Amino acid sequence: MIRKTHRACTLCEATCGIVVEADGDRVLSIRGDEDDPFSRGYICPKAHGLKGLQEDPDRIRRPIRRTANGWQELSWKDAFAEATEGLLRVRREHGPESLGIYLGNPSAHNLGTMLYGRVLIRALGSHHRYTATSVDQLPKLISSALLFGDQVLIPVPDVDRTSHLLVLGANPLVSNGSLMTAPGMGKRLRALRARGGRLVVVDPRRTETAAIADRHVPIRPGTDAYFLFAIVHTLFAEGLVRLGRLEPFARGLESLRAQAEPFAPERVQAKTGIDAHVVRTIAREFAAAESAACYGRIGTCTQEFGTLTSWLVDVVNLLTGNLDRAGGAMFSSPAASFQYGEPARGGKPLPYGRFRSRVRGLPEFSGELPVVALAEEIETPGDAQVRGLVTVSGNPVLSTPDGARLARALDSLEFMVAVDIYVNETTRHADLILPTTSPLEHDNYDLLLYTLAIRNVAKYSPPSLEPPADAKHDWEILLALAAPLLGLPSDVAALDDSIFAKMVDGVVGRSSATEGVSAAAAKRMLGDEIGPARVLDLLLRAGRYGDQFDERREGLSLARLRAAEHGVDLGPLAPRLPESLATKSGAIELAHEIVDGEVERLRATLGESAADLVLIGRRHLRSNNSWMHNVPSLVKGPERCTLLVHPSDAERLGLRDGAPASVRSRVGTVQVPVAVSDEIMPGVVSLPHGWGHGLEGSRLRVAAAHPGAPSNFVADPEAYDRASGTAVLNGIPVSVAPARPGGDPAST
Ligand SMILES: Nc1nc2c(c(=O)[nH]1)N[C@H]1C(S)=C(S)[C@@H](COP(=O)(O)OP(=O)(O)OC[C@H]3O[C@@H](n4cnc5c(=O)[nH]c(N)nc54)[C@H](O)[C@@H]3O)O[C@H]1N2
Ligand SMILES: Nc1nc2c(c(=O)[nH]1)N[C@H]1C(S)=C(S)[C@@H](COP(=O)(O)OP(=O)(O)OC[C@H]3O[C@@H](n4cnc5c(=O)[nH]c(N)nc54)[C@H](O)[C@@H]3O)O[C@H]1N2
Ligand code: SF4
Numbered sequence: 001m002i003r004k005t006h007r008a009c010t011l012c013e014a015t016c017g018i019v020v021e022a023d024g025d026r027v028l029s030i031r032g033d034e035d036d037p038f039s040r041g042y043i044c045p046k047a048h049g050l051k052g053l054q055e056d057p058d059r060i061r062r063p064i065r066r067t068a069n070g071w072q073e074l075s076w077k078d079a080f081a082e083a084t085e086g087l088l089r090v091r092r093e094h095g096p097e098s099l100g101i102y103l104g105n106p107s108a109h110n111l112g113t114m115l116y117g118r119v120l121i122r123a124l125g126s127h128h129r130y131t132a133t134s135v136d137q138l139p140k141l142i143s144s145a146l147l148f149g150d151q152v153l154i155p156v157p158d159v160d161r162t163s164h165l166l167v168l169g170a171n172p173l174v175s176n177g178s179l180m181t182a183p184g185m186g187k188r189l190r191a192l193r194a195r196g197g198r199l200v201v202v203d204p205r206r207t208e209t210a211a212i213a214d215r216h217v218p219i220r221p222g223t224d225a226y227f228l229f230a231i232v233h234t235l236f237a238e239g240l241v242r243l244g245r246l247e248p249f250a251r252g253l254e255s256l257r258a259q260a261e262p263f264a265p266e267r268v269q270a271k272t273g274i275d276a277h278v279v280r281t282i283a284r285e286f287a288a289a290e291s292a293a294c295y296g297r298i299g300t301c302t303q304e305f306g307t308l309t310s311w312l313v314d315v316v317n318l319l320t321g322n323l324d325r326a327g328g329a330m331f332s333s334p335a336a337s338f339q340y341g342e343p344a345r346g347g348k349p350l351p352y353g354r355f356r357s358r359v360r361g362l363p364e365f366s367g368e369l370p371v372v373a374l375a376e377e378i379e380t381p382g383d384a385q386v387r388g389l390v391t392v393s394g395n396p397v398l399s400t401p402d403g404a405r406l407a408r409a410l411d412s413l414e415f416m417v418a419v420d421i422y423v424n425e426t427t428r429h430a431d432l433i434l435p436t437t438s439p440l441e442h443d444n445y446d447l448l449l450y451t452l453a454i455r456n457v458a459k460y461s462p463p464s465l466e467p468p469a470d471a472k473h474d475w476e477i478l479l480a481l482a483a484p485l486l487g488l489p490s491d492v493a494a495l496d497d498s499i500f501a502k503m504v505d506g507v508v509g510r511s512s513a514t515e516g517v518s519a520a521a522a523k524r525m526l527g528d529e530i531g532p533a534r535v536l537d538l539l540l541r542a543g544r545y546g547d548q549f550d551e552r553r554e555g556l557s558l559a560r561l562r563a564a565e566h567g568v569d570l571g572p573l574a575p576r577l578p579e580s581l582a583t584k585s586g587a588i589e590l591a592h593e594i595v596d597g598e599v600e601r602l603r604a605t606l607g608e609s610a611a612d613l614v615l616i617g618r619r620h621l622r623s624n625n626s627w628m629h630n631v632p633s634l635v636k637g638p639e640r641c642t643l644l645v646h647p648s649d650a651e652r653l654g655l656r657d658g659a660p661a662s663v664r665s666r667v668g669t670v671q672v673p674v675a676v677s678d679e680i681m682p683g684v685v686s687l688p689h690g691w692g693h694g695l696e697g698s699r700l701r702v703a704a705a706h707p708g709a710p711s712n713f714v715a716d717p718e719a720y721d722r723a724s725g726t727a728v729l730n731g732i733p734v735s736v737a738p739a740r741p742g743g744d745p746a747s748t
């Protein structure tokens with residue numbers, strides 16, 4: 001029987017509506033959902049890749065263990081027994097701090113992992129918690145925690161209403177937006193220009209987004225903080241600072257003015273490569289626009305001054321009166337959120353630096369440590385050395401700095417278990433791999449992404465396919481791993497019931513929306529079907545659009561969301577300040593010692609000369625980080641893993657278009673074909689990450705035929721943003737030379 005379901009694609013942050021037609025366990029078609037109020041039919045080629053992923057014979061469907069004769073299937077019962085035995089053995093012999101966990105990007109697109117990942121983390125009971133956040137948006141989380149007292153209060157550009165968009169270090173035409181859930185950015189940006197608005201893109205490469213902009217400003221990688229401080233300097237110097245409605249709620253303006261003093265546009269010009277008059281023009285145009293939004297993404301986070309840059313992005317929004325106003329940088333008002341109720345009175349203490357990494361002393365944020373420290377924490381003997389590791393939907397060998405070293409470190413572990421759907425560059429090191437249902441085989445709700453959406457929207461995705469009878473969801477596996485670590489019987493239902501009961505107690509009664517509702521009554525209404533959907537129902541009903549556990553009311557519940565199969569539109573973004581501020585003072589805090597330290601460091605490096613040649617990354621519409629390269633429809637066509645080199649550099653370095661070059665850094669060397677192009681600025685080369693699939697022991701037959709080179713084998717774990725510990729993935733000093741035939745193999 002043919003079954004048609006409506007859901008949101010989970011591959012990137014855009015949450016495009018898709019219509020999936022399936023016959024039993026076979027996908028017949030996937031197309032854009034014209035009636036999705038948010039995406040209106042838009043999809044990119046990766047959506048069809050979900051069919052390829054479903055059909056991929058290399059995707060793991062049953063648990064496997066490593067043996068002397070290769071991977072061997074085993075039953076779930078035996079797999080959980082081995083996982084438990086392995087983890088408890090390491091803990092018994094070396095203590096709880098010897099266990100670690102790494103969670104990767106797909107966990108942010110999976111409601112089950114979002115909700116239950118923390119249960120496993122707590123059950124491990126170790127400080128060794130790592131995620132892809134520290135090779136991604138960590139600086140922005142810290143910046144929001146400093147300014148607004150809340151790491152998830154992240155401003156997003158009000159793209160559909162703004163009249164001026166200033167983009168730094170993002171290429172939404174290809175990435176489809178990040179920390180900005182906005183399907184169909186191409187159309188939205190063209191609409192911006194059609195209504196007379198302006199688009200300005202600051203990027204070392206003339207990206208697809210820069211190509212449709214009014215102005216493209218090439219910038220030397222890693223220097224955005226100088227550029228943005230020069231903007232702030234200009235705003236103060238020319239009397240363009242106007243906070244508007246938020247004026248009474250901002251603290252520290254005077255210290256900011258003093259901090260901006262040394263960064264006059266002329267003084268930073270040599271650093272950034274941007275003429276002083278261009279900086280002034282950008283500042284004046286931004287300040288003069290009817291509404292404007294400054295938006296920065298991965299290029300501004302994964303660089304030497306990632307935290308300061310992320311912070312300055314919102315400082316520019318604030319100073320020009322564009323924070324929290326229509327057409328500016330606003331906050332979503334999500335239907336369901338981790339945060340229930342009103343912000344804590346008197347603010348929460350900053351969840352920063354309460355403990356530090358053992359070897360290098362890097363600060364934790366929100367309970368996690370920077371992943372640049374993972375390899376050394378595995379390698380360095382001593383108390384609390386990591387000897388057992390769990391990875392959950394992550395591929396850090398390809399996605400974090402010095403992957404070759406990390407791969408060797410993983411081999412030295414006493415026990416490793418991976419919750420993953422492939423034997424890839426990371427999971428090949430595991431003793432045991434526990435596979436999960438595919439994205440189309442489970443239901444979903446984008447709990448995180450809707451807190452970053454440019455409109456308030458909500459959509460529930462039902463499963464499109466019946467999973468095989470013995471398949472398990474991510475959340476079931478996470479709970480089954482957690483139970484024995486907590487000393488509980490391996491009873492997923494019992495554990496979920498007890499977790500759920502605590503959640504209900506925590507939620508009901510904490511928001512004014514649920515005043516007068518008893519936890520017992522709420523629990524009864526939410527039913528007894530275990531798993532993430534029940535939690536979602538709780539969060540929706542207690543949320544700001546919820547039915548408040550009263551079915552006679554109009555508000556949202558899971559049942560109502562299920563019935564609205566295309567999703568619901570809850571309207572444009574609305575102001576949330578000052579009510580949502582959660583700083584101690586209740587104000588927007590511009591001054592903080594973390595910021596002071598970084599500004600001082602920035603000032604001290606103003607006179608330093610830059611490296612001759614630096615490496616940055618890039619993304620491609622048909623590629624998705626490191627893990628969709630085994631889908632034939634997404635890797636067909638010309639080679640994508642090429643090194644972009646400016647013609648003048650190519651000439652200087654003796655590089656020819658199409659010929660192999662070796663790229664060398666302090667930590668490693670990779671070989672890649674050169675693509676000579678003037679879209680990249682001189683002194684900068686660009687290589688996409690997530691490639692390098694030729695490594696021995698992986699089981700990715702399609703990807704192995706299109707291996708590319710592992711760009712992170714030249715990324716340096718010693719290079720990181722001091723404030724956050726986030727890896728420098730953009731602006732890596734390298735030397736590039738024609739490759740000698742047969743020489744310079746990509747290491748391990
Ligand atoms: N040089 C450089 N490095 C980068 C970046 C860059 O721009 N430049 N970008 C960084 C960014 S932004 C990110 S987010 C990280 C990503 O870093 P990671 O999250 O470590 O890596 P991914 O490539 O997303 O790998 C996802 C893994 O999850 C598995 N998987 C996929 N779906 C599922 C599922 O449903 N369940 C389970 N259990 N497993 C699943 C895949 O098989 C794969 O092993 O990379 C970072 N690394
Ligand atoms: N097709 C596709 N879409 C994706 C992904 C994917 O792998 N493929 N990954 C998803 C993920 S996990 C994420 S986090 C998002 C990321 O979303 P984006 O941040 O939009 O991703 P990128 O396309 O890498 O854009 C980063 C830009 O920063 C520029 N850049 C590099 N260094 C600097 C610098 O120092 N200063 C400035 N101003 N610019 C710099 C680069 O040239 C590049 O154009 O994309 C998501 N969407
Ligand atoms: S842009 Fe592509 S990958 Fe991202 S959600 Fe939409 S269809 Fe999926």
Ligand SMILES: [Mo]
Pocket residue numbers: 105136
């Ligand atoms: Mo990411």
